[in-house]
Amino acid sequence: MSRPLGVANEDAVTLTGAERKEVRRRSFRLLAALALPQKKLFIQTIVLVLFTNAARVLLPILIALAIDWTLPQVRQGNWAALGLTGGAYIVCANLAGVLLSWYIKCAARISQAMLLDLRQKVFRHTQRLSLEFHESYTSGRIISRQTSDLETLRELLDQGVSELASSCVFIVFTLISIFALDWRSGVVVCIAVLPVAVLFHWYQSRSEVLYRESRVVSARVISTFVETMTGIRAVKAFRRERANDANYADIAGQYRDNSVRSFNLFGVLQPGLVLIGNLTVAALLAYGGFRIIDGTLAVGVMVAILLAAKRVFQPMDEIAMFYSSLQSATAALEKVSGLLEEEPTVLEPRSPRSIDRVRGELVFQDAVFGYGDGPVVMDRFDLKIEAGQTVAVVGQTGAGKSTLAKLIARFYDLRSGSLELDAVPISELSNIELRRHVVMVTQEAFLFSGTVAENIALGRPGASLEEIHDAARAVGAHEFILDLPDGYDTDVNKRGGRVSAGQRQLISFARAFLADPAVLILDEATSSLDIPSERAVQHGLQTLLGNRTALIIAHRLSTVQIADRVLVVHDGKIVEDGSPEELIAAEGRFAALHQAWLDSLV
Amino acid sequence: MRGIVAQGKSSGTAEAVPLSRTLKRLAPFVKPVLPRLIGGFFCALGAGIVALAIPQVLAKLVNDVLAVNGASAQVWYAVGIITLLGFVEALLIFLRRQFVLNPAAGVEMTMRVGFYKHLQRLPVAFHERWGSGQLLSRSMSDLSLLRRWLAFGAMMLIVDTVTVITGLALMFTHSWILGLLFLLGSIPIAIKAYHFRNDFRAASRLSQDQAGDLATAVEESVHGIRVIKSFGRGRDIYEGFNEQAKSLQETELSKARTLASFLLTVVAIPETILGIGLVIGIAQVSAGTLSVGSLVAFFAIAAVIAIPVEAMGMLLGMTLSTKTALERHFEVMDSINDITSPEAPVRPAQYSGAVQLDHVRFAYPDDAGRARPILAEINLQIRPGETMALVGITGSGKSTLLNLVPRLQDATAGTVKVHGVDVRDWDLDELRTEIAVAFEDTTLFSTSIRENVLMGAPGDLAAEQREALLAEALDVAQAHFAYQLADGVDTLIGEEGLSLSGGQRQRIALARAIAARPRVLVLDDPLSALDVRTEEAVTERLRSVLSGTTTLVVAHRPSTVVLADRVALLRDGRIDAVGSHANLLSTNEHYRYVIASLDENEPEIRSEVAR
Known part of the structure; x- marks a missing residue:
């Protein structure tokens, strides 16, 4: 596959072999990319874990020492030995605590660093992705x-x-001790790895599908939730x-069912491992039992082997838990890595050029455009907009x-031709340079x-309060802003801060004023304004537009009043x-539209 | 842009509500599944006991049975017992999960759905204050934390407590001095635990709130993507987000530090006490006041207790986070819904279609309690079947007034009557069935165009009637483009579907309001995104549809006013004048100012054009 899959098959639960291989690979690649920078911390943590465990292992040894060695010493009047042993115990105890x-x-540092890294990656990337992508990939x-x-x-x-590392170390050491005691028993324990592997494999193949489904369903739960909350007025x-209750309950129910199914799957794995462990011990008991009767195995060794064999399986629980989380995270990272794989269709130039003194002249030559792979929307046109021209x-x-x-x-971007x-x-x-020169204000403010x-201030971060006020004044927004409970400091999300659609448009106009670009595009930016406000904005525009290039799209021809030039577009042609x-x-x-507009005025 | 919300809500309600009271609120949800949870608890306890017993039994079998009387029958006997115990242990673990997980997931889901239901019914004013990201994090991560705690944390906390207490009691039987010493060691732990609880609770509330605010930031960064892109503010938005993400990280790290220092205490203090105990014990043994057996047993028990004591640190942390999660959940569930149906709803004697506003006042109270008056004194009567236009400058309260009719907001004072009945006396659903709305910001849902348009349509229509209604509504709204889409009227739109242009969305929303066949229609500047031609066509059709339907329409343009029989002029929160367009145009200067661009500006335009 030459092109990455991206988010194309995001909702698919069952994947073809090749697809599956690819999404798994990209998911692990992402995990590795996140983990790699934390290499040093990982090593440090593992060393700490090993030392913590060592300190803890020392504690029972010290107790044994106290009984076998210190006690006889004390009985002989050597109290220093007691102080030494007790002291060593306390030191080890505190060391274990500190290390832990x-x-x-x-x-926590590793985990938080990786999370922050991923958060930043995803956020930056979604911001980088083109509008085309955002129009089909929902906010939910x-x-x-x-x-x-x-x-x-x-x-x-x-x-x-x-902890996984320490579990593995523990298993290896215990296994070695079994081999040292009696290699035949060691072999028996090793054979038990076989059913364990089968069980893990079974779990892996089942859980992979379930976890993948879980991501799809959970995204649906979230999307539904967000859509309801953002559109609450229409809902009411x-x-x-x-109807929403029923729909959401249904989706939330699917999510629960999926969770329960994956719990149940794990609910087989976990006791399954315990059972395999216990049966191994029973097998060892049988095998060893007959050897004791033969006289080829000592009773003491046998007890030691059995206890060690029981212990070998203890950390399996943690390994299983980790494995399950790994499956779940891998499924999630399949989706996240898919999103990260998406490339913006509008690319940053490799070696950007800059304009020293921007004038604002726009020239289309032989321009052809169509959305995505769709049909041509605008076919082969030339257009030259002089610097400083106001075009409706x-x-x-x-x-x-x-x-x-x-x-x-x-x-x-154009499909072919050029725009300069x-x-x-x-x-x-x-x-950055393009956005400094060209700003677009849209209808949805x-x-x-x-x-x-x-x-x-979003128009120009770092603008002074004075400049902000001036911008608001220029579009006639100053008065109503002052009327808000805290004036310019009113939080637009707080009670009392709610502004109407028209006021929102005025605020976004002020934004554009502050940005002060060489080319200003207004796409239906005055649609919700009343006539006096529109007039104020137009007045402001005339002062702003002075020597700026402006492209004004409006249904209302009132805007055309301030235009030097009019373009009539029909079926993708000028x-x-x-x-x-x-x-x-x-x-x-245009004459017909103008007449219709004049008629509509009174 | 950066984390303003965070300051708003993250300050957190740090006031200490006792854990028991928070948990008590869980009771109604947990009660039905309590027997299963208890069953799970006993299975957990049983599994623990069997796990501890197996090594003992093994040693005993080998030492006492096999070593003494080795015969193959004895071997099989021993193997049989161990196999049996092995199965029992696995079975108990299996049962524990079976008992607990399903109901815990059920509680999670019930509460999640309940949360959603409640949110849907909370007034619009509530939603204006709360970012949906913040709500989302309460609905998703907080409740999944609760599930994990119910299924695992709570149970293990009890199992561990039982283990520790039993262990302590056993310690006392072996040596009361050492037992007492060990008990004394728990005093500093208790003190530490108290501080830990306070610190951790505050940090955990902060981190959960910050995570919610972060979700809100993500949501805004996506919903506002066009603005961000056209101003090239990606970097600034990212920096704001990054700042928030970093403070969340800092909070998480401080949480980890708090937990780490608590665990240090929990591990180091008991072990130190044991060290002292070791010295005293050896001294006692050498003095002959304690047997070696008792000393060994004491330490064996201490080793067993050490694991649950240490685990309790984590479990306590989990419990505190869960408590915070619950508080966050109930904080929303406790928000008072002041727009509800009355207990005894009134039905109008006659569905006349009259809409009447008497002495209506409306003010947005802000957090400080200051009121911002929007509507000061509104008296307005819309006659049955009449179309009335509402005209006023931006921010004069037109949209607010419209919201009062379907009771999306309640008036601060005065009454709004529909069909002669106060809207507060109506059953909400019935009231909103009477009224259809088209908003200025058009929200369409993730479903087909057909479903969107027929959303408010009467439910008892036959299939053909629905089709006819759909066709008519689309026709009136001049939304014929729908038929040309890939799947025609079955094309999916909204968040999860095709994105339509502003004008297209507006026409679908208008069609939706028309298809609802309401007796009262409320339109908020419904034609603002349409071009002159389309507007003309819509207006023409709309006029015939509107006859007989009481309509209140906000108008910014003369072209919309044309729809109306009468016009009401809104100024400074009052109805300044009511009359026909022509009448007001000739008598009211403010009206001319608001609606008529041409008269006043004509000379100016002429001069512009001439230039």
Whole structure:
């Protein structure tokens, strides 16, 4: 497969062999990439675990020593021996405590560092991805990737990778001691590895599918939840509550069923391992028992072997737990790594060029555009917008006005042909530079949680309060902002901070004012404004637009009043182009629209 | 943008609610499954005992049976016993999981669904304050923590406590001095545990809140992606997120530090005490006041207790986190829903279609209790079947007024009546069946266009009638584009489907309101995203549909006002004037200011054009 799968098969639970192999591989690759930078900490933690265990192993040895050696010494009047043994015990005890607490801190550092790393990776990457991707990949999915999928990694890390290491060390040492006592019994224990392996394999193949399903279902639970909460007004107005209840209960039920099935699977693995362990001990007992009767095995050795064999299986529980978390995290990372595999369709240039003194001249040449692999939307057009020109784009809904705007804002790239800003192809400008020069204000005026001032300052971080106020004043938003409970410091998410759609548009206009770009694109940015506000904005625009290039898309021709030039777009083509008065005189589409608009006014 | 929400909610309600009281609230959920949980507890206890017994039995079998009287029958006897015990242990572990996990997952799901149901019914005002990420984290991670605690933490905490107490009692039987010494050692642990509880609880609340805020940040970064991209603010947003993620990391690390220092105490102190005990014990043995056997037994018991004592640190931490999770859950569940159906809903005598607002006031109270008056005194009567336009400048309270009719908000004072009955006396569902709304921000759901449009349609229609209604609604709203989509009216839209343009969404939302066949229709600037031609076509069709339906429509343009029989002008929270468009145009200066761009500006435009 030349192209990575990305999020293409995200909802699939059963995968083809090749697909499965690929998603597993990318998932492990991501896990390795996250773990690698923490190499030193991992080693440190494992060393700590080993020493903690060593200190603890010493404690019972010291007790044995106290009884076998110190006691006779004390009986002979050597009290120093007692002090020595007691002292050694206390030192070891405290050492074990200190090492344990150190180990916990180290393990937390690893786990938190990896989580932060992944959080940053996913967040940065989703921000980098093009709008095209975001239009099909829902917010609910991204949120679920960033919350519940990450949670599984956290569970894996909390399960203790280093404890796994100590478990393995423990098993190996105990096994060696069995071999040392009696190699034949050692072989018997080793044979028991076979059913253990079979059991693990069985668990792995079953749980993989279940955990994958779990990620799909959990994303659905989250998406449903988020969609309901973001659209709560419509939910209430159309009385969706009961239907939603049923739907959500159904999905949450699927999620529970899936969880229960994976619990049950683990519920076989865990006692299964215990059973294998116990049966191994029984087998050893039988094997050893007859050898005792033969006289080829000593009773003491036999007891030691049996106890050691029972102990070998104790850490299996932890290993099983870890393995289960690993399966769950792998399934989650399959999805996360798929998201990370997605490449933005709009790429940053390798060697970005810059514009020294931006003027704002835009030139399309032989431009062809279509969304994704879809049909051509705008076929072969040339367009030159002079620096400082104010251009109104009119046409029916779906005619391609917004497409033109999105191309200039470089939300999409042309399929062929070129688009240049001041003779530099915009695809060769770095994102930062492009955004400094070209800003687009859309109809949906999104406000982020935070104060009104912060929302305006998004246009130019670091702007002074004075500049923020000026921007608001310029679009006629100053007055209503002052009327809010805390003025510019009003939190838009707090009670009392709610602003209307029109006010939101004014705030986002102020944002654009503050950004002060060379090219300003307004895509239906005044649709929710009343006429006086629109007038204020237009007035502000005229001062702002002075020597700036502007592309204004509006259904209402009132905006055209301030335009130097009008483009009429129809079916992806620019069918009329000229000054407003020229077009009115030409009696084409624009003239008809203009007449209709005039009629609509009174 | 950075973590403002965090400051809002993360300050946390640190006031100490006793654990028992929080847990008591779980009772209704846990009660039905309590027998199973108890069964699971006994299985856990049993499995523990068998696990401890197997080595003892092994040693005894080998030493006392095989060594003394070695015959093949004896070997099989011993093997039989061990095999049996082995099966019993595995079975008990299996049963424990069977007993506990299913009900724990059930409790989790019941509470999750209950949470969702409650949230759906909480008023819009609540949702305006709470980020959905914060709510999501309460619904997902908090409740899954509860499940794990129920299935594992709570049970092990009890099993471990029982083990420790039993062990302590046994210690006393061997040597009361050493037992007492060991008990004394638990005093510093108890003190430490007290501090640990306080520190850990605060940190755990903080971390869970921060995780919720982080989810909100993610949600905003995705919902606001267009703004972020067009201003090229990805880096700033990322930095804000990063800051939040780092403070969460810091909180988690401080949680780990608190736990680590507690575990240090829990491991070091008992073992130190044991060291002292060892010295005293040896001295006693050498003095002949204690037997070697008792000393060995004492330490053997201490070794057994050490594991659960240490585990209790983790379990205590888990219990505290669960308590926080529950508090966060109940914090939302306890939010008062002040918009509910009354106990004895009133039905109107006649479904006349009249809408009436008397002395209506509305103010958004803010957190400090200051009220921001939006509507000061609204008196408005909309006659049955009449279409009334609501005109006013941006922020004059038009949308707020509309929200009062389907009771998405309640008026601060005064009454709103639909069909002559106060909206607060209506059954909410019935009221909202009477009224259909099209909002200015159009929310469509992840389902087909058909489902979206017919969402509010009467439920008792036959299939053909539904189809006819769908076709008509799409036609009136000029949403014919729906038929040209890949799957026609069955095309999936909304979050999980095709993304439509603003104008397309608006038309579907309008069709949805029309298809609901309401007696009262509330439209908030329903044509704002439409081009002049489409608007004209919609208006024309809408006028015929609206005849007979009482309609309240917010209008920013004369073209929308055309729909209306009468116009109400909203100014400074009051109805300034009511009348026909022409009438107001000629008599009311403010109205001219608000709605008529042309008259005033004509000369200006002319001069512009001439330039």
